[in-house]
Amino acid sequence: LLIFxxxxxxxxxxxxxxxxxxxxxxxxxxxxVLAVIFSNLMVKGILPGAFISLCFLFIVLAMSYELSMDLVxxxxxxxxxxxxxxxxxxxxxxxxxxxxEWDIIRDRVWTSETGPSSPMAVDLQHLTIDRYFELIHEDxxxxxxxxxxxxxxxxxxxxxxxxxxxxxxxxxxxxxxxQVERDTNGKPLQFRGxxxxxxxxxxxxxxxxxxxxxxxxxxxxxTLGQLSSSLAHEINQPLGAILRNAEAAELFLxxxxxxxxxxxxxxADIRQDDQRASSVIERMRLLLTRRELQFExxxxxxxxxxxxxxxxxxxxMQHAILRIDLQGEIPRVSGDRVHLQQVLINLLLxxxxxxxGTPVAQRQIEIHVTQNTDSxxxxxxxxxxxxITSEQMPHLFEPFFTTKIKGSGIGLAISKxxxxxxxxxxxxxxxxxxxxxxxxTLRVAKQEDRA
Amino acid sequence: MTESKQTVFIVDDDxxxxxxxxxxxxxxxxxxxxxxxxxxxxxxxxxxxxGCVIADLQxxxxxxxxxxxxxxxxxxxxxxxxxxxxxxxxxxxQAMRLGAEDFLQKxxxxxxxxxxxxxxxxxxxxERNHRMHQRELQQRFKQLTPRENxxxxxVLRGQLNKQIAADLGIDERSVKRxxxxxxxxxxxxxxxxxxxxxVKVDIGSDTAEPSDSLV
Numbered sequence: 001l002l003i004f005x006x007x008x009x010x011x012x013x014x015x016x017x018x019x020x021x022x023x024x025x026x027x028x029x030x031x032x033v034l035a036v037i038f039s040n041l042m043v044k045g046i047l048p049g050a051f052i053s054l055c056f057l058f059i060v061l062a063m064s065y066e067l068s069m070d071l072v073x074x075x076x077x078x079x080x081x082x083x084x085x086x087x088x089x090x091x092x093x094x095x096x097x098x099x100x101e102w103d104i105i106r107d108r109v110w111t112s113e114t115g116p117s118s119p120m121a122v123d124l125q126h127l128t129i130d131r132y133f134e135l136i137h138e139d140x141x142x143x144x145x146x147x148x149x150x151x152x153x154x155x156x157x158x159x160x161x162x163x164x165x166x167x168x169x170x171x172x173x174x175x176x177x178x179q180v181e182r183d184t185n186g187k188p189l190q191f192r193g194x195x196x197x198x199x200x201x202x203x204x205x206x207x208x209x210x211x212x213x214x215x216x217x218x219x220x221x222x223t224l225g226q227l228s229s230s231l232a233h234e235i236n237q238p239l240g241a242i243l244r245n246a247e248a249a250e251l252f253l254x255x256x257x258x259x260x261x262x263x264x265x266x267x268a269d270i271r272q273d274d275q276r277a278s279s280v281i282e283r284m285r286l287l288l289t290r291r292e293l294q295f296e297x298x299x300x301x302x303x304x305x306x307x308x309x310x311x312x313x314x315x316x317m318q319h320a321i322l323r324i325d326l327q328g329e330i331p332r333v334s335g336d337r338v339h340l341q342q343v344l345i346n347l348l349l350x351x352x353x354x355x356x357g358t359p360v361a362q363r364q365i366e367i368h369v370t371q372n373t374d375s376x377x378x379x380x381x382x383x384x385x386x387x388i389t390s391e392q393m394p395h396l397f398e399p400f401f402t403t404k405i406k407g408s409g410i411g412l413a414i415s416k417x418x419x420x421x422x423x424x425x426x427x428x429x430x431x432x433x434x435x436x437x438x439x440x441t442l443r444v445a446k447q448e449d450r451a
Numbered sequence: 452m453t454e455s456k457q458t459v460f461i462v463d464d465d466x467x468x469x470x471x472x473x474x475x476x477x478x479x480x481x482x483x484x485x486x487x488x489x490x491x492x493x494x495x496x497x498x499x500x501x502g503c504v505i506a507d508l509q510x511x512x513x514x515x516x517x518x519x520x521x522x523x524x525x526x527x528x529x530x531x532x533x534x535x536x537x538x539x540x541x542x543x544x545q546a547m548r549l550g551a552e553d554f555l556q557k558x559x560x561x562x563x564x565x566x567x568x569x570x571x572x573x574x575x576x577x578e579r580n581h582r583m584h585q586r587e588l589q590q591r592f593k594q595l596t597p598r599e600n601x602x603x604x605x606v607l608r609g610q611l612n613k614q615i616a617a618d619l620g621i622d623e624r625s626v627k628r629x630x631x632x633x634x635x636x637x638x639x640x641x642x643x644x645x646x647x648x649x650v651k652v653d654i655g656s657d658t659a660e661p662s663d664s665l666v
Contacts, residue, residue, distance in 0.1 A: 233509065233536030237465050240536070240557025244471035247561045251478040266474065273467055313536070316511055 002028065005059060008066045020069065027062040031055045095196075100178070102129055102191040111195075137163035137171060152188055156180035161198070173202035209293075212417055217290045219414045220342055223349070224287060230313035234280045238273035245270050283310055286338055293336045293421060297445040300330050300369050300377060303337065307344040311352075318352050320363040327370045333377050333442040339418045340442070343426075346411040347381040347438050353404055354385025354436065372441055376424070380439035387430040396428050415440070457572050458482040458502035460529070462492045462518065464510040468557065472505070475561070481568075489513035493521055500527065501579060503552065503571035508535040508542065519549055530571040530578070534559075588652045594636045602629040606642060607649065 009024035035055040041047040092099060092112060099112040109127035133141055140162040151158035158178040163171050178193025224231070249266045252259055283306070304324055308315075315322055348365065355363040365383050372378040388396065395401040399413040412428075419426040419440045426440035459481045463469045469485050476483045482502070486492035489506065490513050504522065508515035515533050522528050530552040535542075543554040552574060553567040595603065598619075605615040612630070616623040639645050 229537055229539060236536035236557050237468060240534070240559075241465070241468040241471040243558055243561075244468070244475045248471065248475040248478045251475070262474075269467060269471065273471075276467075313509065316509055319514070 002031075002059060005062050005066065008063075012066075020066075024062055024066060027058055031058045031062075034058065092194075098174075098195045098197075100176075100193060100195060102132075104188050104190055135164050135166075137165050139163075148191075151178070151180060151191075156182070156188075158191070158193060161202075171199075172197055173199045212421070213290065213292065215410070216339060216342065216414055216418060219346075219410050220287045220338075223342070223345055223411075224284060226349070227311070227314055230311070230317060231280065231284060233313045235277050238277040238280075241273045242270050242277075245273075287341065289338070291336075291338060293339065295334055295336060297332045298335050298337055298340065299332050300379065300442075301326055303340055304344065304367055304369070304379075307341050307348065310341075311345065311348055314349075314352065315365075318356060318363060319360045320352060320355055320365055322348075323364065323366045325366060325368045327368070330369050330371055330377055332445045334445040335422050335442055336418075340422070343415045343418050343440065344379070344381070346415045350411060350438070351381055351383035351385065351436075354383050354387075358385060371444075375444050376441045377444060378439055378441050380437050382431065382435060382437040384435040387434065387436045388428060393428070397426070412438075456482050457575065458484055458500055459568060460492060460496065460500075460502060460504045461485040461506075462487075462489055462504060462510075462515075463507040463534070464488060465507065468507070476568075479565070489515070489518040489521075492518070493525075498527060500529070501575055502529060503568060503575055504529050504531045505534060505568070506531055508533045508538065508546070508554075516546065516549070519546070519551060523550065528578075530574045532567050532571055585652060588648065591637050592652065595633060599629050599633045599636070602626060603633055603645075606630065607646065 005024055005028050009021045009028060012018075012024060013021035032055075035052065038047060038052050038055065042052065088099075089112075091097075101110045102108070103110075107128045109129055109132045111127070133145070136144055144160055144162050147158055147160040156179055158176065158180075161173065161175045163173055165171055174195050175198050176193060176195045178191050180188045181190050181192060182188050245266045249263055252262055252266070301324075308322060308324070351365045355365070362384050365381065368378075368380040368382065370378050370380075392401075392403060397412050397416040399410055401413075416426050419442075423443050424441040426438065428436060428438045430436050459476050461469060461472050461476075461483060463472070463485075464487060466487065469487065473483050473485045484496070486495065489510060492504075493513075504518075506515045506518055513521070515531075515535075519531050519533075522531060531550075532553045532555065533543075533546050533551050534555055534557050536557050538554060538556060546554050552571040555564065555567060601619060602615060605618060610618070612623050612626045616626045619626070634640065634645070637645065637648060639648060
């Protein structure tokens with residue numbers, strides 16, 4: 001009993017409850033002194049033996065005081081905890097936040113009742129991390145695992161977005177943030193964090209992307225319509241050659257002896273022209289496909305070459321001369337080939353339109369490629385047309401703004417959207433020596449993409 | 452009229468079409484000469500050639516239309532057939548208006564192409580003969596003296612010798628003499644023939660010299 005009260009006193013002192021410690025300590029000291037006096041008096045026979053139990057009475061009193069105080073406090077704490085839990089739940093549900101914990105040592109995942117995981121129809125109380133991963137959309141499992149691993153090995157912070165698959169294949173997008181807690185040796189003990197449902201935001205984003213993609217596609221279709229005449233020319237050229245060769249071969253076959261060398265040469269030419277025609281169709285087909293943004297590593301020179309071969313007939317019809325200037329060694333950029341082709345086609349067609357009406361000797365277009373900074377490559381399309389007026393300048397990249405009779409006004413707006421999506425910037429300016437230049441930047445591909 | 456064989460001149464910047472076209476026409480026993488550009492053709496073609504030109508409409512540098520104009524102004528214009536990968540109506544109308552023999556797609560059938568070449572060849576012979584005849588007639592008019600030209604102009608207006616003599620301030624016998632000389636030089640016997648001849652030669656557009664006094 002004595003030990004219990006002493007222990008209570010010491011721990012009370014440690015917890016900073018000095019008054020309680022003093023009371024308990026005092027009672028203990030008093031009891032001991034009393035016991036010593038009583039035992040002396042008892043030995044001398046002044047007091048009867050029963051008096052010694054008086055000391056125990058004090059000790060028991062002190063003990064019950066301590067116990068009742070603890071009970072009151074526990075009750076108080078339970079109340080406080082309840083209130084604070086309610087507050088937290090309120091705050092969490094108001095912010096649409098869920099809370100989670102992963103006890104790494106015992107592999108137990110706990111998630112709060114509110115928040116994104118709640119409609120998942122699984123027993124949330126007995127989750128292991130592997131069971132939790134089964135809830136994640138299969139495409140997101142690997143990236144999430146990777147993010148988790150990085151957080152555990154790195155600075156301990158986790159921030160990622162993933163999809164949870166619920167009953168009936170319903171998909172919820174959630175964003176997860178968390179923090180690792182470690183012991184003094186740096187060994188991770190648990191992960192604790194919040195999650196938030198971002199499905200609506202994500203759907204809006206996807207919808208927006210879909211609209212952009214459709215619009216870009218529509219613009220490409222309309223550009224191809226614009227180019228139909230020159231493209232038909234590009235295809236008919238080899239088709240005509242194939243036809244003439246076939247007709248010539250028919251005539252050669254009637255001769256005797258057969259000129260086999262000539263016939264072989266004809267067949268080789270037919271094959272080559274066939275490939276030429278199909279490569280034009282392939283380029284058209286690529287531009288006509290509706291597609292998501294697919295980032296890849298692109299060589300700028302080759303990209304320009306493809307676009308120029310596509311527009312060759314158009315440029316020729318306008319009697320324009322195109323000069324391409326790649327300054328130094330241009331690193332590869334990261335981007336979507338088709339969309340970047342679209343930007344270049346738009347800019348070149350704009351330049352061609354601007355040159356229409358200027359003297360033939362002046363119909364020059366230049367493409368300059370430079371490495372702008374360590375991380376950016378700049379492509380500039382320059383023409384010697386009439387330039388851009390100060391009234392036009394601020395509206396240039398607005399949708400449906402056009403200066404052409406037949407223009408739709410989406411070319412530059414689409415180009416801006418595409419460049420923005422690539423993390424680049426596009427701007428237009430007048431040249432000091434006449435004409436206009438539109439320049440845009442693209443990100444240099446990262447080393448790891450380059451392999 | 453000309454004895455040398457008619458040649459088909461092919462002008463196209465597309466090497467593969469140029470080869471195939473040359474191949475086909477040679478197989479059909481035409482004399483063929485091919486050129487990769489209009490400028491080269493104009494610079495290298497022999498001065499006295501007969502035949503026709505098959506040219507691509509769209510070419511870098513000098514295009515088909517420019518070639519047509521340069522040819523028309525030359526001493527030896529040849530009929531031109533335009534070939535195009537894909538032609539629109541306005542361009543074809545313009546080409547035909549400027550005197551193109553034909554305007555064909557490159558994928559046209561062999562038969563149509565040959566028909567066009569044959570028409571162009573015939574037209575070349577016809578126009579060449581016509582040009583030579585014209586030149587000969589013009590030569591006759593060039594032999595006239597200024598006085599004979601004046602008399603000719605008055606005769607064409609339907610004036611009598613007496614009126615002409617009065618207008619020119621010479622006597623009637625001189626007018627008669629000028630008229631006889633003039634008729635002899637132009638190889639004609641009547642005023643009716645004279646009128647026909649002047650209409651044929653179309654004096655005023657082809658030759659500059661007599662036009663001042665005639666009309």
